Amino acid sequence: MSNAVYFVGVDVGSSSVRAALVDNRGHVHKTSVREILTWKPKYNFYEQSSENIWNRSLEVIKDVVSGTDAANIKGIGFDATCSLVALDKNFNAIAVSDSNNNDQNVIMWMDHRAYNEANAINKTNHTVLKYVGGKVSLEMQMPKLLWLKNNLSEKWSQYGHFFDLPDFLTWKATGSMSRSLCSLVCKWNYECSARNKQGWNLDFLHEIGLNDLADDNYFKIGNKVLMPGEYCGGLTNDVACIVGLKTGTPVATSIIDAHAGGLGMIGARAQGIDSDKSSRLCLICGSSTCHMAVNKDAVLVEGVWGPYYSAMVPNMWLNEAGQSASGILLDHIIESHPAGSALLKTKSSGEIRRHLRDILLEMAKKEGLSSIDFLTKEVHVWPDFHGNRSPLADPTMRGMMTGLTINSNEENLAVLYLATLQALSYGTRHIIDALIQAGYKPFKSLLVCGGIIKDPLFVSTQADAASLPILQPHEKDSVLVGSAILGACASQYFPNIQDAIHNMGGTADVIQPDSNTKLYHDKKYRIFLKMYQDQLEYRSIMNSQ
Structure with missing residues (x-):
């Protein structure tokens, strides 16, 4: 060294x-x-x-x-x-x-x-x-x-x-x-x-x-x-x-920390994936999730922060969307469920999530399903337990669930956990739709970093729900790489951030979406959007004279 x-x-x-x-x-x-x-x-x-x-x-x-x-x-x-x-x-x-x-x-x-x-x-x-x-x-x-x-x-x-x-x-x-x-x-x-x-x-x-x-x-x-x-x-x-x-x-x-994550991974290289920065949406996934998109032109997107000039990548406009609760929502789902609170007495959070994945695989096998995704057919979640950051920009939004039963065993928790993962992924899709409708070209890939991606089910669900490949950098600490890139620029080791991004961005694995689940997720996404409209209707009823 x-x-x-x-x-x-x-x-x-x-x-x-x-x-x-x-x-x-x-x-x-x-x-x-x-x-x-x-x-x-x-x-x-x-x-x-x-x-x-x-x-x-x-x-x-x-x-x-x-x-x-x-x-x-x-x-x-x-x-x-x-x-x-x-x-x-x-x-x-x-x-x-x-x-x-x-x-x-x-x-x-x-x-x-x-x-x-x-x-x-x-x-x-x-x-x-x-x-x-x-x-x-x-x-x-x-x-x-x-x-x-x-x-x-x-x-x-x-x-x-x-x-x-x-x-x-x-x-x-x-x-x-x-x-x-x-x-x-x-x-x-x-x-x-x-x-x-x-x-x-x-x-x-x-x-x-x-x-x-x-x-x-x-x-x-x-x-x-x-x-x-x-x-x-x-x-x-x-x-x-x-x-x-x-x-x-x-x-x-x-x-800002999420912007460091975007900076650290937006230059990641993967075979067969377009390297154009504006074709990539970066997800920095922690307690909350930030969705970072950059463009050579300023794009005004209702309910999405920005455009901000040179806020992440120099000379490019940044739009920043996000979800106020993602990692903390998944923790809440586990902690508030009777089976989850019991598991927490003997297992760590990571161990519980692995245990739930094993349960889902066994359930799908018993029911003869080709994918665990299909286990949530009757369970739907709107994930804004801490308000909606994007694209609705409404902090008064509340979480919703449908399909609940009096069953409180581990299988019930596993399905609810999966339905919440899917809801967060439909939130990403909702953001993507808003960006494209406002003027972004269709994205060709998602990049992910942060604590939640330790759960491979989170990553694959994001890919499936958006029908886009995901790049997962080989260097797991993209946020720390991003802040180190800044240090490299301050030292003038690289002439500019663009060069530092290229040289320090590293390589990534590609997780392809499962095309066999696309129709299923399209249907669930329709229900996801309807749950929002339903919540507005409930408010209207309760606020009427």
Whole structure:
């Protein structure tokens, strides 16, 4: 390893911090992980600690660089969830709820407290909203900032700095107050219609009641904006000493975690699969799932975030769709079922999923079915247990199930689990339809990464439901590869991100859809769409006089 060139990728997810030592071919040589704290002070409130996250980040970086000559580690890239970090005027953590616990100074991406604020912003119909599918999401930062101002008014003047979590990490590493274009355009309603036309929209801030954020040249929210992968500063001496790296090691401008996953795998190569980036839809599958599509032209898609210029791949427009609950929904299905809660006493989540797959195979064999897919003929699920992010952009949507019985054995759980996997896959198909109807050319492949893809049934079901081949990168940690690609660019080892994507994207396995199940999934998809219409009809009935 002494003559090799390495980069460090750091990924802050919803429940843990991870780091990887990645070489210049995109191979992961070493990883480390640490759990992070989460508080749930009220229903739909999710809070974390920026200091806890940073300390865990230092630990995992130190772990992965240990034993490697620091001279061979050329750059560092950070990605993180799009959570909101609040600091006071002295850069100390400050509470984001009436708990007054200053350790709880991060409002997580999945926090849904700002429902009323999001509605108020959307009622303005401001022109900037066209870049978020017509509606700002309550998961974004402007609704959360407005919530803080409305609900903690006595504390509002004490807030000195707001960071998106990825930018907080680069500030801690370098002291640079710069912000990433990725975070700002995707989550802060920062305008960027091209490289030379970008900035905060003061009229928008004034109309939603946050014009004070413009004070001192937008000092609280950032006035220096860099592209993901641009050099944002060198590692400070203090941080370098803690982790065992050289002072001044280049640190890249950060990126949102899902976007890092897209960056890390969109260049993956597979025989017989078109390499055109605009022909690929990237699925980054964790607690939630993000669907990333890029295009050389700007495409406005109702209910889908974007188009964002250069937010993931430079000089291409990004549309970002997604599902608010995917991995956490599957966990909920298992945990809330009598058979699942019993299994959790003796088996891990991964073991349970393997056990359920075995049960499904045995059931299909007994019933003489050619595919386990056919076991869900009578069971249908609408998966929006935590609202719909895309393409309906409706956080009030609720989950639905039909075909339930009083049977609570493991076979019943297995079928319900499969029906939920299928529902999530039809959600992907729903997003694909919206993108194509708005102007995207038909996609030729899906790429997948993230925790859920450890279940091969999830992957094959996505392929079958969409009738598209899936590319599954051989390097399993695409998110960490993506953040390492940023570090490579900051170090100028590669001249640009396009070259880094090509050289570090690696290869992938191809999972082809089962053509024998296409008609079945077409029928179930029709029912999926009807369940949405049914839910609207139920609301109409209950809201009628």
